[in-house]
Amino acid sequence: MEKEQEKQWAEAQNIAISVDLVEAAKKHLKFLTVVDRNRHLYESPALDWAIYRYNAFWLPLLAKHSENPFSEDPLVIPLDCEWIWHCHRLNPVRYKSDCEELFGRILGNYKVISSVQGTSTSKTEEIWKQIYPEEPYELDYNRPFLGDVLQKITQSAKFTNYDLVSAVKRQVPFSFQVSRPHMSDHLFLQEALARYKGFLHIIKTNRKNGIKSFCVPTYDIDLIWHTHQLNPVYYCKDLCALMGKVLEHDDTDSDRSKGKKLDTGFSQTTKQFEETFGLRYWKAGAMYRGTTPAPVTLIPIPFEAKKLHVQDNCDNNLIQFPETKSVEVILEFVEIKNFPEAHKRDIRVSFSKKQTDKIFNAKRTLNILSESGEKQVAYFQCEPNGEFLFEIVYRLPSNIPLPKSFKPFGSCSFSLQECLASRTRLSVDKWIPVVPLPGISSAKPILLHVSLSFTIPTPAPQVFHLVSSQPLFKGACFLPLPKIRTYKNAKNETSVTDDDGNGIFSLNMRDLSKDMTKGTDDLLKEVNYVADSSEMHTLAEFRKNAWFIKGSHGSFKLVNASGNNGEIFELVGDKMVKLFAGRRLDFEPKHCEKQRSEQDFMTAVEFSRDHPYGRSVALIDFKHRIFKVKDAWMILTGITLAYILSNMLRTECGFTSKVGHEENKVSAVTPTVETEALMEAGVQMVDEGTGNATHDVCDGGGCGSGCGSGCGHLAARCGGCGGGCGGYMSAGSGEYGGCGGCGSMAAKCGGCGGGCGGGKCGGHMAAKCGGCGGGCGGGKCRGHMAARCGGCGGGCGGGKCGGCGGGHMITSGATAEPVAA
Structure with a gap:
């Protein structure tokens, strides 16, 4: 400051x-x-x-x-x-x-x-x-x-x-x-109170100077503001003492579209807060989460525990699943001092984690605000340990093609682990000395102003892959629990790996319906886990047309559900878990992700006295055989469940066997108001002003579903299509503008989502990239954001790169309720 x-x-x-x-x-x-x-x-x-x-x-x-x-x-x-x-x-x-x-x-x-x-x-x-x-x-x-x-x-x-x-x-x-969870953290709320006072100070200053403004709070500030209003006598007393009148709280405006009152109000509030106090306004854990998920039921579901007569539960120490924690991070590079003029051409900073990180393993690049004049902020999640490495790069003469036109200059680092361990602040604004590479000299010490905020560590969802030793088939459908005769002897094993590809254990299914050595006609099938000691452990048994799953925290019976609320299966036991088709609640798809068939997924939803309307605990992706789980008690039970259902559905109608490890993706969106990317391993790069991404951000197109803020990637070579209108080219060029359903307005990348195109590239198949229409795309890059590939949020691709953008692209939205001041 x-x-x-x-x-x-x-x-x-x-x-x-x-x-x-x-x-x-x-x-x-x-x-x-x-x-x-x-x-x-x-x-x-x-x-x-x-x-x-x-x-x-x-x-x-x-x-x-x-x-x-x-x-x-x-x-x-x-x-x-x-x-x-x-x-x-x-x-x-x-x-x-x-x-x-x-x-x-x-x-x-x-x-x-x-x-x-x-x-x-x-x-x-x-x-x-x-x-x-x-x-x-x-x-x-x-x-x-x-x-x-x-x-x-x-x-x-x-x-x-x-x-x-x-x-x-x-x-x-x-x-x-x-x-x-982090919202109720004492330190988070203390900082929220301090920011609320700063928010009030800005409104008071504007009124004193006769400036009409529409101030928009972030959600940490808004929580404190609401709490203050819930004490009406004191709120009136405090605000009258501060401003001479009771401060209005106008929460009726909810239109977050680009250029609207809420959008411009947030941009203005951000600028004024940062200029007034020298502190960053955007804060990790305080930004817009997206729209409220649709409920799975409109009536509460009563829960009663049902004890099952299963011989035993699995040993709690049978398989150890280490807990993974994550923090949300917002990172911005504000200013650089004493950088040599000879190298001062389009300076940028790439950032990565020095140590292996299960959640964030990417290397990404941001502009520096003081040099570019454009606010860029990266939002991502990572493990709460290790150090960040910041590497400064600068542009060489323009006749050298990208990306070789950028050359490294020097680096510096910042310890996230030390900052979290201190528990004194959840944000850092500091000048960090930059160490130039050998052969590069500077008359004065070079300093980089880094602004970083983070949340307290919270348990992160864990991801597991089921890798079959035998090929499966394409297709997707959900069927009732089959009769036992639909199964064949299954001798193949399925390896369970973590998200890094490390093997954890293997599962196999044995058909015992004709094996008289077991001495009973009751036990027809079983799912087994073979320990390192070669000892076999049974995780599930099929008896009398029902599966019994032995979890480490209780046993369950898998039955066909009544379907009153759309559920397909139900786990009955010490807990009540219903399985719904598609991605539900917190797993609900965001924007372009909706292009994937929801029949590829099932969501496990727990119902309890504390959650009578349900809370999502796990997601099964049958197409890629991926299991994502939130709660420790559900890990072993859920993996076994995913394995049983995958085999059952494969037998009846088939699923693809391809297992893909999603890489960290980058999404450039129009950040006219704050953005919170709910990406498990992604990074979101945003500019407050034009919404343009740097050329280094990625070569992959993105998708959107709204007007302006929902459009695709706005970087060179990055076509992206959405269901809304395209907006503008980087630096405000109208040459490639589009309207209706057009997406990316970048050179070489035409893309359409279902509307009319304008200018030279919008709405047609531009060189190397492009997608349009209302269906799923084809070509080489379908289904992901590959190099120089436009992603379509609802269009079929043409040429080399047109395709369906079912990736991690998130639209921007407004923060919270505004206040007219």
Whole structure:
């Protein structure tokens, strides 16, 4: 920071807040989690009843209590009323005016506690029953919402006419954005509070200077802001002291398209925050996650454990699966000092991990903001250890072709492990000395300004590959559990490897239906694991037309599901797991990934008391025979399950046997607002201004599904197509512009997704690349982002490189709710 920036930051940190927002935010997150387990409150009729009860019973009760407390004990608010109260308070100006109009004062939360804090409700229930003898304390959401009740709501002068239904609908996506483990970390919330104060300082400064702005928070700031508003008396007091009025919270605008109010507001907020404080605005773990996944069920599914009569479970020590953890990282190179003028031509920085990293093993390149004038940020995930290596390169004379036109200059490094171990900060802004290569001299020490933020380490999904010793066949379909006669003797083994290709163990399936040496007609098939000691362990048995799987954390019976919610199979045992066709919940495909057939996948969804609407725990990719798992208890069970289903489906209809190890991919998108790539091993390169990628980022095209921000890769040689409109060429060239469904606007790379093209390249088969239409592409590069290959988000390819872009391309989106200031 410069002196003036330090002064501004210190002034911001002196803003008085009357509430401990860090501890309050933790309670806030717990409340959102509980509400999400009661999703009937999101929809009618339960939502209508909750709004009625809030207006008719809770607010009058709260008004009496705030004026003359019923007892020394605090009131415990019913969950349904608390949810509506929560959403009402998040419009602080409207809540204040409603309270003053109806009750003559702001109704705060003094001596009121949440229903999720585990406190006894008996005293409050007693008070409620005395005042409202005909209305139960807890919501009976199964009773019909009668028309006369609705009439009471619309006609009563004692009820707010604020559209609480819409207010609730707007908060459901917010709950998804902040429902991640690192959000409740104490250090993360402390830094979020400091950034919130900086956010308020910017709004105050703009108002003081008569500047009209539309400030947009990142999600860490927005979480603290929401928490502040949930204390309405203190929020009004604090904001009136700071700005002379209550700060509005406008969350009605959700259009994240390029050039729209939310988009431009975030870009302006980013620029002002960084210029005012000298700190980066984009922060790891605080950015937009994408749209809220579609639920697998709209009704809660009750769970009861079912003990199975299986001889034994697998030994917990049979196979050791080491836990893998990951951190999210946002990296930016801000400035470089004392770089020799003789080499100062298009300077860039490549970055990689010095040590082997299971999650991130790529080498990628970014511009330096001070040299290019364009903000580029890399978002990726990696293991929480080791060092980053930063290598400075510069461009040679332009007559030398790419990529040989760049020459290394020197390097420096940064220890991520040391930074995480200190647990003092989750972001770093520092100048790092650059060591030039031998033969290169500099009069002054060369310094690189690196900005890096990261989250706390959290368990990472693990990926396993099932590599068969016999070829399979193409095709995909889901069938009921077959009768045993459909199986043949299977002597081949399937090797299970990790994502690096290291062998872990092998599985085989034995047909015992005619093997009388087992001494029973009951046992018909078994899946075995052979240990290093040559000892055989049984992982699953097929008895009486049902598979019994012995996991390290419990046993399960695999049965055909009822299919009430679209599930195909079910694991019955100590846990309830249902298997759904396609990629669901957190595994839901993003953008171009939708071009892959969803029939290639099954998602395992666990239902429990804590997750009555389900949470995804594993994904099976039958086409590539890949198993991705989140929870340790599901690893061995899930691998066995994937093996059984792969063999069963192969026998009935067939799957391809090709196993591919996905490399780290790079996606260049229009980052007019912040972007969060939910890529397991990818890197996302973005420019805040034009959205252009550097020529070094990749030669592969990307895909998008929206207008502008959803379009494909905007780098030279990189064709990409999407379902939205193409946008513009790098540096704003209109020569290759497209409209309708056009994708990449780069030289040599024409691409279309389903609309009309404009200019010289859009909408036709340009040299070497191109794809268009509405189907899946062909040619040499179909299905992945290979060198000089355009990827299509919905078009069939032509020429050498047209193809289907089912890769890791993520569109950009806005951060959180904006505030008009």
